[in-house]
Amino acid sequence: MKALSKKEKLLAAAQKNLLKGQIGKAIKDYEKIVAIDANDIRNRQKLAELYSRDKMAEMALATYESVAKHYEDNGFFLKALAVYKQMQKVDASKPELYQRLAEINVKQGLVGNALTEYHNLLKLYRSQGETDEALKILDQMKELDPDNLNISLQVAEAYSQAQQTEKAADCLVEILQRITPVADLQAVENVQKVILSKCPATDCPEFNPVMVELARAFLACGQADRSVELLQSVLENDSQNTEALLSLAKSYRSLADHSKEISTFGSLLELDADNLNWHKGYACALLADGQTEQALGELEKLKEGFFAEGRAADLKESYETIAEQLPENEKAVVSLQAIYEQTGEGGKLFDLMSTQPDEAPATESIAEDETADSVEPTSFGELDLEDEPTTAPDNLEQSSSFEVEADSPVEVEAAQESGLEFDELDLDGIEFGLDTECSDDASTSADTLLDGDLPESPVEVAIDAAGEVEEAEFYFQQGLLTEAAQKCQALIDRLGDCPQAKQLLDRIGKNDVTGLDAGQDKKVVATAPSGAKGPLQGLEDRERSRLDGSLSDFKKGLENQVSAEDFETHYNLGIAYKEMGLLDDAIEQFDKVMADPQRRIDCLTLKGACLVQKEAFEDAVSAFKEGLAYDALKDGERISLYYELGLLYMEWKQPLEALDSFQCVADADPFFRNVDDQIRQLRKELGLDDDSGGNPSGNGSDKNRVSYI
Incomplete structure (x- = not known):
């Protein structure tokens, strides 16, 4: 029989002493064991337990701590947590134990357990009167769970009780800013209760931001009347509080009390007359109050400031409302056009220009009225001269x-x-x-x-030659090319030589809308030659001719303003041009956006669709196949491209290629759009139907699958 080692003999002796209830002797045995083998953590932990049973708290804590540290250093965090819990049972008044437990729980991602330890530590510090330490623990808890409203309120309350008013106010403002977007009325009312009951310093200036933020929270919850009440109390003590005035104006708007809203914005502008946002708010209040003309006047004064800062979009909604209410107001229409140009909204600009009347403006009728009181006759350019x-x-x-x-x-x-x-x-x-x-x-x-x-x-x-040419230029810009040509020719006939009129006549001739008969001493012909496209052919042609110049200028302006890297704007322009039928311009925009990998397939698809509309089928096929060859192509994009390719071949009258493209779609997704019907129709057209009705979805045997490329 093998002889027992000294350690084994000591372990056997310790067990006998424990059975006899002689803990002191057992402790001595374990102390000798630990001395022989310092790395024997299990027996060291057993020694700590014996110290605890024998009421030797300090020795137990010291021994437990060495064991816990060993587990931590070697990554056995759960074992370390168990040891620290044993230490808490030995002495629950030691804050460092709670702190260590919380830190290890955080490392393990056990946030709930960590908050529990911090909460116990907070109670311990409060019971010991350690206010500063309690605040530190609250800050740690808030950092660990920033969305916990109760913790944040406790932090604010603790700062207030510690006479740290500014920190308490900052904490409350942060809480209100977090709950305002969700419009939780119950949470807002809970915060108000804490403010009124736990924070006695609410009447000091440092708490004005809190009251303003509380008013905003009530406004977000639809409680505008409560918001007004709070803000008025703030302004009683601080009449120049701009944040309170601005929130008060918004509250009045919510209550539809636009007269008070106007007055409040007036008070703001007295404090800062150069603030563009306040001027805009004042104009919007006038507009809401039905004072449209006054609102337009105010917006016209600040328009250039917004344009200079690149904020034309901020005025768009107001000017659109004014244009609806005052459709005949030239200032409103011109300003709205300028806004659409700066924001790059080509579609809206085109629609706005299309709605403008073709008639000459009212200034002509005014001029005619003045003629009756003038010694100068009406311009001879308006007379129809015949022999x-x-x-x-x-x-x-x-x-x-x-x-x-x-x-x-x-x-x-x-x-x-x-x-x-x-x-x-x-x-x-x-x-x-x-x-x-x-x-x-x-x-x-x-x-x-x-x-x-x-x-x-x-x-x-x-004769006022310059005025006559200017009038002809106006007709030309309005698309009234025949009238403009008549005006120029009449002026040339009367003066013999007028370079400005000749230049304008050349520009009119380039439009190929009206013609001049050189065999009639350059007399103007009122109708275009047979087969030519006259200006009276249709309203759509006239509007198109009238808008071509402005649209061309608009596109040139965009080229200067929109950078090549602004893919979003170029993409939206391409879609707008496609909807307007400007297919070449749309393709040009899509080509620019294809440098963006995220939009490459979309642009190739849209480009192909534009080419199909132009009946450039070969180029359209190339566009779709370029997309299919893209390395990063997704399955859904591949299916869509094959489907579009099938539609293209059908439009191109190539049913075999169309059938093959649709079959590729059906193989991947037999329920994609109406691909099943497309395949069945093409097979019937090609005479390929079999007795079983075919299997367009491709789920049958491979022998039923036919390739036509």
Whole structure:
């Protein structure tokens, strides 16, 4: 029989002593065992237990601690937790034990257990009157569970009781800001109770932010009246509190008390007249109160400031409302167009411009009214000149040169007093050269007047060439190309040479909308030649012609403003152009966005759809196949591309290729859209139906599957 070692003999002796109830002797045996083998953790822990049974607390704690530290250092955290729990039973008044337990629980991800230990430690510190230590523990608990409302309220309460008012206020503001977005009225009321009962310093200035935040929380919960009450109490002590005034204005808006809202924004602007946001709020309050004209005036004053800061989008909603209420207001429409240009909303800009009337603005009618009181007749550019003779009025002296005598203003005035207006006369075909012998004199006289060699007395009927050209330019911009051409040609006929009118006439000719008959002494032809596309062909063509110039300028402006890396804007522009039928522009935008891997497949799909609309089928196939060859292609994207390819081949009248594309879709997802019906229809069209009805979903045997490529 093998002889027992010294350690084994000591263990046997210790067991006998324990059976006899002689704990002291057993302790001595275990002390000798630990001395022989310092790494014997199990027997060391047994020794700590014996110390605890023999009421030797200090020795037990020291021995337990060495065991717990060994477990921690070697990563046996659960065993370490068990040892620290044994130590708590020996002496529950030691804070470091709770702290260590909490820290190990956090390492193990046991947040609930850690909070329990911190909570026990908090009670211990409070029972011992350790306020500062209790605050530290509360901060640790708050950091561990920031969403726990009760812990945060305890922190605020502790700061208030410790006379740390600013920290208490900051904590309460943080709590309110966290619960305001969820609009939890019960939570807000609980916070209010804590504020009123546990924080006696609520009437000091440091607590004004808390009351303002509490008012905002009530407003978010639909309690605007309670919000107003709180804010008014704050303003009684601090009338220039801008946060309180701004929240009060919002509360009045919620109550639909727009007059008080306007007044409150007025008080804010008295404090800072340059604040753009407050000016905007003031304008919105006017708009809500039905004072649309005043709101527009206010927005027009601050518009440039928002544009300069790149914040045109902030004004969009207000101007859209004004444009709906005042559709004839030119300022509102022009400003809204500028906003759409800066925000890159091409579709809305196109729609807005399309809704504008084609008629010339009201300024023309105003000019016509002024003509009745003026000594100058209506512009000759408005007359339709034909080669038909007319009889001059009796009170006007017939002259082959149509010269106006410098000393005869009375005759002109008499003609106006007689009630005749040039707009009311049918002057078709007036000829200014009845006596051919005097034609040279007439030309000389006209040239003299136009060159500025005027007689001593002013002539009242001088021709305003610049005004005539400007009027023709207006017609051109409105798409009234025939009227613009007539105006230019009439001016050239009368002046002999007018470079501005000729340039504009060339621009009109490039539009290929109206033509000039050179065989009729350059007289304007009112209708386009046969087969040409005239301006009266349809409203849609006229609007398109009128908007082409503006849309072109809009697109050039976007090229300068939108960077190549702004994929989101280019993508949205591509979709807008596609919806407007501007397919080439849409394809150009999609090509730019394809540099973004996340949108590459979407752009190839949309580009292919645009090419199909253009009937560029080969290019469309290339686009879809480029997508199918993409390395990062997802299964859903592959199915969609094959489906689009099938539709393309059907449009291209290639049923075999279409069937193969749809079959690829069905193999992956037999229930994708109507692929089953598409395959069945194509098989029937190609005469490929079998007795069993086929198996378009591809779930049958492989012999039923036919490839057509």
